Amino acid sequence: MKRNKKKIIIIAICAVLGVVALLYICGLLGQVISNYAEWNEKGGLTGGTTIRPVDWNPAVCYSKAFTVDGLKSLAAVIVIAGLVFAVVKLHDRFDSKERDPRGFAKSKSGAYGTASWMTPKEMKETLEVSTPETAQGVILGEYEGKTVCLPKDTKLNRHIAVFGASGTMKSRAVIRNALFQALKQNESVVVTDPKGELYADTAQLYRDAEYEVKVFNLVNPEHGDSWNCMSNLGGDTLMAQVLTNVIIGNTSSGKGDHFWDNGEGNLLKALVLYVGLDRTRKPGQKHLPAVYQMLTRNTEFQLTALFDKLPLDHPARAPYNLFAQASDTVKSGIILGLGTRLQVLQNKAVQAITGSSDIDLTMPGRKKCAYYIILSDQDTTMTFLSSLFFSFLFIKLTRYADSMQNGRCAVPVNLVLDEFNNVGRIGGSADGSDFARSLSVCRSRDIRVMLAVQSLGQLQNRYPNNLWAEIVGNCDVQLMLGCTDDVSAKYFSERSGEMSIEVNSTMTVRKTIAVAQLIPQYRHTEGQGRRKLLTPDEVLRMPNDELLCIIRGYNVLKLNKFDYTKHPLSWKIRKTSVFAYNPERVYDTTDSTPDERQEENPAKEKREGNPAVKAKKLYGSAKPPSEF
Known part of the structure; x- marks a missing residue:
């Protein structure tokens, strides 16, 4: 309640100040209109007179604001403000402040996705941007002559x-x-x-x-x-x-x-x-x-x-x-x-x-x-x-x-x-x-x-x-x-993500009954669509001096190599x-000790003493028997 009350008070104060400023401006404009009319009645350029200067006194301005010329100024200000407001609203709704070099307009609404390129401000907040001489982290690429690095103190895992x-x-x-x-x-x-x-x-x-x-x-x-x-x-x-x-x-x-x-x-x-x-x-x-x-x-x-x-x-x-x-x-x-x-x-x-x-x-x-x-x-x-x-x-x-x-x-x-x-x-x-x-x-x-x-x-x-x-x-x-x-x-x-774009289409309407169409009818529609920030074809056609950097939790960053x-x-x-490079190394080629060779003899004697074993082929088959 206290926060809402404070907000209402601030809005009321701003409104009052706005009205006061508006009346002051209308008074100034009213003086301009009346002074110009007076100068024009006296012959204008051929009358040998000059336009009377505007009086910046607030009392004069406020009194002039309620005259006919002041009201005309007020009406003109309201009309101009309304036009500006309408243009801004329509621009925000159907167009974008930024147009992509690839030939489409970005939508600000984000109805289908909010993917975009990482801005220079985001890059400087996330990564280390410095000269090659002062770079500390792993160098990822180059941006406007400076190296872009993964910072040493980053919270990312550095893989x-x-x-x-x-x-x-x-x-x-x-x-x-x-x-x-x-x-x-x-x-x-x-x-x-x-x-x-x-x-x-x-x-x-x-x-x-x-x-x-x-x-x-x-x-x-x-x-x-x-x-x-x-x-x-x-x-x-x-x-x-x-x-x-x-x-x-x-x-x-x-x-x-x-x-x-x-x-x-x-x-x-x-x-x-x-x-x-x-x-x-x-x-x-x-x-x-x-x-x-x-x-x-x-x-x-x-x-x-x-x-x-x-x-x-x-x-x-x-x-x-x-x-x-x-x-x-x-x-x-x-x-x-x-x-x-x-x-x-x-x-x-x-x-x-x-x-x-x-x-x-x-x-x-x-x-x-x-x-x-x-x-x-x-x-x-x-x-x-x-x-x-x-x-x-x-x-x-x-x-x-x-x-x-x-x-x-x-x-x-x-x-x-x-x-x-x-x-x-x-x-x-x-x-x-x-x-x-x-x-x-x-x-x-x-x-x-x-x-x-x-x-x-x-x-x-x-x-x-x-x-x-x-x-x-x-x-x-x-x-x-x-x-x-x-x-x-x-x-x-x-991985680049989906972005919302502005979609415009124009359709020509022709009547089949008419013999001639001197003035064809057009239908123009505006709306929003979606596309990947980068299509597979655009990834394949990347210039060889550029790279894409994708960082967890951030938009895609385009850098120079x-x-x-x-x-x-x-x-x-x-x-x-x-x-x-020829290092010295010592390799013991001895394959067994005397004791180990002695341990092999009993098995050898056992095998030589058994004719059946002696005749057996060690590598007779490389496949397991069917009953195994």
């Missing part, structure tokens, strides 16, 4: 999904800038580098800044550091399961048979745990090549003899017992299949980079590090190793962050995953849901992910069953640099080739 076909400047306009900004903020980076170009441009910059620089080279292994995925594995059955699932999942065909996958997975897990817990082996002898050697240098009966000597509560017994329950024919097929999956370990260079550990997966969270993962963009032979690397990286960094008092890494870690689909399926789950889950929780540990793909279809193929949507949904910032496929175009068209050559750190680039 970024980048979509761009070949030639849309993903590396030039996004990836390199992200590496430069991480360097400015003294943050660690783990970056995938399919061509080795990122290493060539930035490795020396990181070394000059006293970063720990490592290279995991899966294209030319001799020019890279080594990483033993089984180092410190011990009896950690969780990590052994992740290792097994990643290898099986990334070496299976698209039409994988779960029967064989499960059998080979159980055998691989048993071998990994056996080698990892084998006290007769030195720490440097516990690695994937040793697992492969154990598989290929022992027969089925020799393996069984080794596992039978383990205690019943040994972690390797359970998975091996599941394998051992199969028939001899099936076991032969499982051994053959697993050996085929791991045949890349026959390569000496691959044995060298997986047989020892120069790379510490928790170090990026403890000190400034720059890890480069050189991937092949031609084949998938080594995909399981890159998938293993990142699967273990997420687990190790998360465990390290959880061990800290504040639950965060001591140094923020940026995972820059260029050509993300070449990494392989990350995580131990068969469907890839582990990565989506890790993405949703790693933000609180100061782990940020930027993933870049060429199209949405690539991501859908790698993570089907709507897991791709969960991954993209965990990225609060999405960048579209350009596309050539309908799937990506339709997705970003939908910021080429890395404009960044201040680009002037300090000193190129270096990854082929000049």
Whole structure:
């Protein structure tokens, strides 16, 4: 009641002041009219007189307002005000103050949708707009000569999904800038580098800044550091399961048979745990090549003899017992299949980079590090190793962050995953849901992910069953640099939202009876319609120097791409080739200890002593018998 009463009093005061002002203005106009008439009666220009000036005295003005000339002025003011009011109302109802350059008028009503472009004011309130020299956050693009960045103190999760076909400047306009900004903020980076170009441009910059620089080279292994995925594995059955699932999942065909996958997975897990817990082996002898050697240098009966000597509560017994329950024919097929999956370990260079550990997966969270993962963009032979690397990286960094008092890494870690689909399926789950889950929780540990793909279809193929949507949904910032496929175009068209537009139509009405229509009749209608802020066709026709930035909770932002050559750190680039990187490593090629070889002899003697067993073909069949 008090608020309404106060509002009424304010309205009354404004009305009184308005009337007073109106009468004053009408008095002034009345004087102008009467003075002009008087001057005109005296001869005007030929009479030798001048128009009497207006008297600004309020008393004179108010008295003049109630004369005939004053009332004429009042009527004229009312008519003009009415016309202005009508024009404004009709303009707001049927037209818009802003006309889109694409040739349609926007409606202010928002009846069908309120999507629009992010305004410069909203951009400055949401993002960091600064010069390249003072930019602090991740650079998203350029606007009127200034960089637009995701602020360091943003409430968004800082995960970024980048979509761009070949030639849309993903590396030039996004990836390199992200590496430069991480360097400015003294943050660690783990970056995938399919061509080795990122290493060539930035490795020396990181070394000059006293970063720990490592290279995991899966294209030319001799020019890279080594990483033993089984180092410190011990009896950690969780990590052994992740290792097994990643290898099986990334070496299976698209039409994988779960029967064989499960059998080979159980055998691989048993071998990994056996080698990892084998006290007769030195720490440097516990690695994937040793697992492969154990598989290929022992027969089925020799393996069984080794596992039978383990205690019943040994972690390797359970998975091996599941394998051992199969028939001899099936076991032969499982051994053959697993050996085929791991045949890349026959390569000496691959044995060298997986047989020892120069790379510490928790170090990026403890000190400034720059890890480069050189991937092949031609084949998938080594995909399981890159998938293993990142699967273990997420687990190790998360465990390290959880061990800290504040639950965060001591140094923020940026995972820059260029050509993300070449990494392989990350995580131990068969469907890839582990990565989506890790993405949703790693933000609180100061782990940020930027993933870049060429199209949405690539991501859908790698993570089907709507897991791709969960991954993209965990990225609060999405960048579209350009596309050539309908799937990506339709997705970003939908994400742009619907807007209300003004629709006008004109119809000519002609009578069929009339012989001639000198004056045709027209019918003009005005109303509202809807359209996407961006149609799929408009997404496909984006200029190559522009990008779309979609931020959770905001309208779409259109920016220019910021080429890395404009960044201040680009002037300090000193190129270096990854082929000049030749680290020293020590790889223990010893496959077993003397005690272990002695353990193999009884099984060997047993097999040689049985003629039936000796005559049996190990790989007689790769299919399970019908009664299995």
